[in-house]
Amino acid sequence: MPEPQLTQFKVLVFDVYGTLVDWETSIYERLKPILDRSKKPWSKKEALAAFGVVETDLQAQYPDMLYADILAKAHAEFERRLNGDGGSAAPVFASEGGSTSAVGADPSTSVSGAGDSERSSADAEHIAFGQSIKDWPIFPDTIPALAKLSETYKLTVLSNVDRSSFAHTRAALEGTGNFKFDHVMTAQDIGSYKPSTANFEYALKDVKEKFGVDKGEVLVVANSLFHDHVPANALGITSCWIRRPPAVMGQDASVHYAFDFETLGAMAEAVAKEKVKP
Incomplete structure (x- = not known):
């Protein structure tokens, strides 16, 4: 079976705090x-x-x-x-x-x-x-990487946050005007917190309804192994680990992930390289 390629996916489902923001x-x-x-x-x-x-x-x-x-x-x-x-x-x-x-x-x-x-x-x-x-700071590579990734994917958020709190983070992330999130799903919307598989089932349903994209074309992009990769594994959703060393919270879990990068910037560079391959 051939190795998965980053460019085979159409929708990225991001964790925010720990992945995009240095909580x-x-x-x-x-x-x-x-x-x-x-x-x-x-x-x-x-x-x-x-x-x-x-x-x-x-x-x-x-x-x-x-x-x-x-x-x-x-x-x-x-x-x-x-x-x-x-x-x-x-x-x-x-x-x-x-x-x-x-x-x-x-x-x-x-x-x-x-x-x-x-x-x-x-x-x-x-x-x-x-x-x-x-007031939580955004990782320096996050915004340039999201702008680059928006050229290839629909960018969605699945975060353990409430809508009001995320509004501040969203404004900071989108402030450059170089990209916009295509869809946002919060714990408040869903009524439960990750690592509940209900949150990811909700995300898959929303992505299907809004973009016509099935599970096989959805990639979960997250730092927390416990909150994101464990439920993604349980539901058979492909995932990408953004390590953010020396991250601590959510790192104690045994999981499988298809892709592994230290930063989101490194992931964006890998996508760009795939796109120029003959």
Whole structure:
């Protein structure tokens, strides 16, 4: 069976945060005050891995919650679990059963033992974290690569985000006027978060209805192995891994992918080379 070619696909389905946007740098910088208060000498990798567990737990528990609120809640829950740690990160940050109280609804979600004014300050910090999506930086190669890829493909988005938060990112990505996304699908639209296969089934249905393109001509382009490549594998959708080293969140999974590039820019260059082959 011949090796797949990048140019055999018609629609690209992009993950955004981690693939097009550098969420890890921003998340880590905003977790540092919690780490400093707790006096935990964690590395960036340790902190991001722990935060990823918290976020995944909450997305599974609250599939209808807006992503900005998930982030605020995850920030509070990260601090709660950190403060309850007996010295080892792994047991406290393992998936826990039961529900987690909403930010500000229970003192356990704020700084342990804090009074009303301290809780109010802590809640404001959690909420600010949830609203920080608009400030997450775009990888330098992303916009030129998307402009180039738009000459060959329909560009679509399938992201674990709410519509309002993504509007800021979309404006920043499309601001040059050199390309536009052809279609956007968010967790808010679907009512669940990746890695649910429901999100990818929704995407395939939308792509078929809007562009008349079947699964065999759809390529998932994503950094997260856990959130994107695992469900793509389960549904038989071809995928391309954008590594973005030294990425941490979503990298702990065993998957198959047809293509593998360090950056989106490298992928765009590979597509251009294929197009000029005799």
